[in-house]
Amino acid sequence: EDQVTQSPEALRLQEGESSSLNCSYTVSGLRGLFWYRQDPGKGPEFLFTLYSAGEEKEKERLKATLTKKESFLHITAPKPEDSATYLCAVQGYGGSQGNLIFGKGTKLSVKP
């Protein structure tokens, strides 16, 4: 069964304090791993797709990396506007009918 586990559930940072969010996954053949950002009262907003181990992608203060078992979302020198819930999802070739399976998310709070 395809599964996604995100940690920690919540993370509080001071502005400028870098950290990482973890996404551990099990999937029957990885088609893609996705990171989304969700602000309160809104739908998830796409950030990155990673397809194979060793791949990295960056966008402003965010950098996503991928291994065969987990992905990290590194946040460098975060700002208060980075506060949001970050969702990780996987899509496999076989299980779960090839649909997106989401983790429960990490709620990030960045204090000025």
Next chain:
Amino acid sequence: NAGVTQTPKFQVLKTGQSMTLQCAQDMNHNSMYWYRQDPGMGLRLIYYSASEGTTDKGEVPNGYNVSRLNKREFSLRLESAAPSQTSVYFCASPQGRATEAFFGQGTRLTVV
């Protein structure tokens, strides 16, 4: 460019009432999805439609029905609402396999 549009944004139902949640996308995508999001549970797939004229069950289909009216529209119906269906419902549409999914703004449903 609206992307994915959901209506209504908020709804309160009494137990046993029925209603239909509407979703429309203007991106000419084949696939459309309905998710529910509950605190501590993450996003869970209710139903999906891989193409016009096809629908399939997801992880939590009980108590729901769907209709893929045409390529643009995918509706979710609750025939007899129950308090357990209190949730935030999201419609999503990916560009294709292993590509980013675009989400609507959500429908916040309360069943009393």
